[in-house]
Amino acid sequence: MQLSATAYEERLTTPRSWWLISVLVGMSLGLVLLPFGTLPMLGGLAGGTAAAAVVASSYGSVRIRVVGGALIAGDARVPVSALGEAQVLDAEEARAWRTYKADARAFLLLRAYIPTALRVEVTDPDDPTPYLYLSTREPERLAQALRAAKTGPGNGS
16 A cells, blocks of 8 residues: 555755864864874864764754655654645745744744745644744655645545
């Protein structure tokens, strides 16, 4: 059956430049520890690089999925039946919804390095969340997957 098949999946990976920054953080820590000797400098270089790489990797490990009649975005899991219209946001409109148009009650899955987003209304009357704001590199494809999950046989019915 189609219930377990993933209709959409995206990992919001960090840009390549963040990995270069991880190396630079390690080099900086190595330079700070240089007056204490070669071994502490090498330890600072390795440890600083590893720690910064772990932070970059964990920040970029968040996923957005549409599977089994549900939208899973980070820690949120929302059945597609509780979702309304999906609005594709270009870079300018996404910035507006991140700033002056934002609602404090909304669920925001923000990644500053991804300029486009999808805004999805929450229609469940018991949920105080007015909408979901999801940073995504492919907002049109995600909106299409949500529409298909609502109308298709794999909508959890």
